[in-house]
Amino acid sequence: MPTSDDGKRAYDLDRAHVFHSWSAQAALDPMVIAGGSGTRVWDHDGNEFLDFSSQLVNVNIGHQHPAVRDAIKAQADVLTTVAPAHANLARGEAAQRILERAGSGFGKVFFTNGGADANENAIRMARLYTGRDKVLSMYRSYHGNTGAAVVATGDWRRVPNEYARGHVHFFGPFSYRSEFWSESPEQESERALHHLRRVIQSEGASSIAAILIETIPGTAGVLVPPAGYLAGVRALADEFGIVLIFDEVMAGFGRTGDWFAFQSLADETGDIVVPDLITFAKGVNSGYVPVGGVIISPAIAAAFDESVFPGGLTYSGHPLAMASIVGALDAMESEGIVANAKRVGTDVIGPGLVALQAKHPSIIGEVRGLGVFWALDLVADPETREPVAPAVIGALKTKLLSLGLLPFFADNRLHVVPPCVVTDDEVARALDLYDQAFSSL
Known part of the structure; x- marks a missing residue:
């Protein structure tokens, strides 16, 4: 329990009025x-x-970080909010910087308010692009708290929230606690890919819109995939016409020592496995202002040139969030x-x-x-x-x-x-x- 007046007031107000996430409320003792x-x-x-x-x-x-704080303050002096239908310089600058770091396989960015709704919209894009319904994701995963994202999640938080349709789970590679009785990382990768192939075949490949995976599952235990696994998933997605989504909400923007985790996992020849969609949030601006988004391949972006994308958010590309992205990414680069x-x-x-x-x-x-x-x-x-x-x-x-x-x-x-x-x-x-x-x- 805090002893200072401000600390005690913060604690008392929290316990009296704040409802906390993923918690039984009575026993909470939050750090101030x-x-x-x-x-x-x-x-x-x-x-x-x-x-x-x-x-x-x-x-x-x-x-x-002063660069991010100053960017937010400067934007607040110019324009604090704008409807998503309008163009805005901060939004365009933020999208350009993200795409520069993602690489040539991507063309546009759809901005959301966080990682969960980034995954929601990536799933929606995949379903509309393919005309299919099912989404495959790992049991050892976390994709967010919203409707489809929490059902795509594999851990216990999915179970009380299973209201979304069309979700199927599979086991990804985890050599230390292998589901496949593997004796080496190579064997783990091979058997995990065989398992995924059998799930695709058993569910009916023509019914599957997307494979959604955390490039490196984070909350599930920082499960760095063995060599060859991501390439194998990419090959399966291509074989069966399935959209491959990498969830980089936790692993992206410096966390793995590269701008994106999939770049950190290049094979020994330097080849990088590139997904069709990338979801992001967290590290793009270190959470100074809530923001997330979907980085979209040219093919999927072009599918909505003449067809309306039925999705949007009031605060998509909010200027204060966009300025914080520009400030953060520029500082991360220069420093x-x-x-x-x-x-x-x-x-x-x-x-x-x-x-x-x-x-x-x-x-x-x-x-x-x-x-x-x-x-x-x-x-x-x-x-x-x-x-x-x-x-x-x-x-x-x-x-x-x-x-x-x-x-x-x-x-x-x-x-x-x-x-x-x-x-x-x-x-x-x-x-x-x-x-x-x-x-x-």
């Missing part, structure tokens, strides 16, 4: 955040925390922030987490990730790989907060997901705090 800068946040009592959650894995550029994420992941975070696992092998079952996108799979038994109990996660979270680190946990996993601006010294400090927390068990 008063401010932040870079990789750090603090409360009203002066307690400071190293933010290795990036809030919801979205503050890629760090807290309160080498994406390159920093790649280097710090390769040289500091990755080796540091492997060393941490070697020190605590009885609880850290696997380390996986790239860039500033990592997860530790925590186990009660390293032989059986049984996940740790929720009480262990609770103890770790309490300890890390007491040490001054704001963590991100999902199920039995500790996700190591700092902003892309994180320094080597800050990573070293976090690794020491993780070590102390595991030692306290």
